[in-house]
Amino acid sequence: MHARFAAVRDCFHDLLAAGRETGAGLAIWYDGRPVIDLVAGCRSASAPDPGAAGGSRPVAGTASAAWRPDTLVNVYSVGKPVVALCLLMLVDRGRVDLDAPVAAYWPGFRTPATVRQVLNHTAGLPAFPVIRPAEAVADWALLCADLAAADPEWEPGSVAGEHAWTYGHLVGELVRRVDGRSVGRFLAEEIAGPWRLDLGFGLGAADQRRCADLSYGDPDWPVRMLGEPGSLRARALDNPPGGRDLTVLNSPLWRGAEIPAVNLHATASALARLYAGLLAGGTLDGVRLFSPDLVAEATRVQYDGPDLVLDRPAHWTLGMGWEPDGSWGMGGIGGSSAWADPGRGYTFAYATARLAEHDRVDELVEALHSCL
Incomplete structure (x- = not known):
């Protein structure tokens, strides 16, 4: 770690020492190179406290539970830009037109939305339209068929509402229809492999064994995140059910399914590398995956206005949130986050297994900015 960023390291370890964090990874690139790459704590919620020194010394007998550099964790909506990049790669290659209707690639798709409107959360399909059981998270064909047959909740393009769960199926099915591969396989072969990123959708058994178990920062977290009963936010987050239930989230069903809007499993190192490649105009370690023009289009504001799901103003690019300081990326419910400034x-990435608020990231960023 570069000595200049000691305050960030200290802040990270303080989060564990104070019990506000149980296991996490933090990675930062500055000026085109990695300057912070830290992991600490436990990847098992039932493991003993790894100690106030930041978890670098596993407790005797619990080495297998220590958070390691290759520990994967579910980062929720931090995965939305990742699935968007899969579709944007096909746009860059001339195989998809951003302003073509979705139905041009997905026959039978009823909603008159364009590819661009799907990518910027204005397509009008923020919630799955048919009530399904928790097991349906693993039934890609069923959920995509539900979306194809649905009527939009507003005129596409007129207003935004974060497509909390549906985003990954809308974007991922477009990838599958055009390319033939599932979005998880496309990501692995076209982006994660070439850029050496340890992340993915739909994990196999070996990768599932590397996963950290999610836990609640407080028992009210699942209810608080849902918002008002019956609200658009609640409908968007709670069908199929189980997306905030630890018995589902820590199961092979969830980890093995492709739910690209909410179940990317990643290391912080991989996320910071990904954004470093985008910040450099689409090239990382000499490997160009995206053109500078595509990166510029993907990261400019495409929608600026109210978001009906978030219930606040929002700035959406093609797959990312944009902030007034010019940064772009995405946070996930629970506290993980990744972006470029x-x-x-x-570039900054924080991947945590302790589902709580974003105050941990806020404090780390304050420490980072003090170093700059």
Whole structure:
């Protein structure tokens, strides 16, 4: 770690020492190179406290439970830009037109939305339209058929509402229809492999064994995240049910399914590398995956206005949130987050298993900015 960023390291370890964090990874690139790459704590919620020193010394007999550099964790909506990049790669290659209707690639798709509107959360399909049981999270064909037959909840393009769960199926099915591969396989072969990113959708048995178990920062977290009963947010987050239930989230069913809007499993190192490649205009370690023009289009604001699901103003790019300081990326419910800050020249990724608020990230960023 570069000595300049000692305050960030100290802040990270303080989160564990204070019990506000149980296991996490933090990675930062600055000026085109990695300057922070830390892991600490436990990847099993039932494991003993690894100690106030930040978890670098596993407790005797619990080495297998220590958070390691290759520990994967579910980062929720941090995966939305990742699935978007799969479709944007096909746009870059001339195989998909951003302003063509979805139905041009997905015959029978009823909603008159364009590919661009799907990518910027204005397609009008923020919730799965048919009530399904928890097991349906693993039934890709069923959920995509539900979306194809649905009527939009508003005129596409007129307003945004974060497509909390549906985003990954809408974007991922477009990838599958055009390319033939599932979005998980496409990601592995076209992006994660070439850029050496340890992340994925639909994990196999070996990768599932590397996963951290999610846990609640407080028992009210699942209810608080849902919002008002019957609200658009609640409908968007709670069908199929189980997306905030630890027995589902930590199961082979969830980890093995492709639910690209909410179940990317990743390391912080991989996420920071990904954004470093985008910040450099689509090239990482000499491997170009995206053109600079595509990156510029993908990261500019495409929608600026109210978001009906978030119930606040939002700035959406093609797959990412944009902030007034010019940064672009995505946070996930539970506290994980990843983004690039072009103005300050860094990329940041925090991947946590403790489902709580984003105050941990806020404090780490404050420490980072003090170093800059």
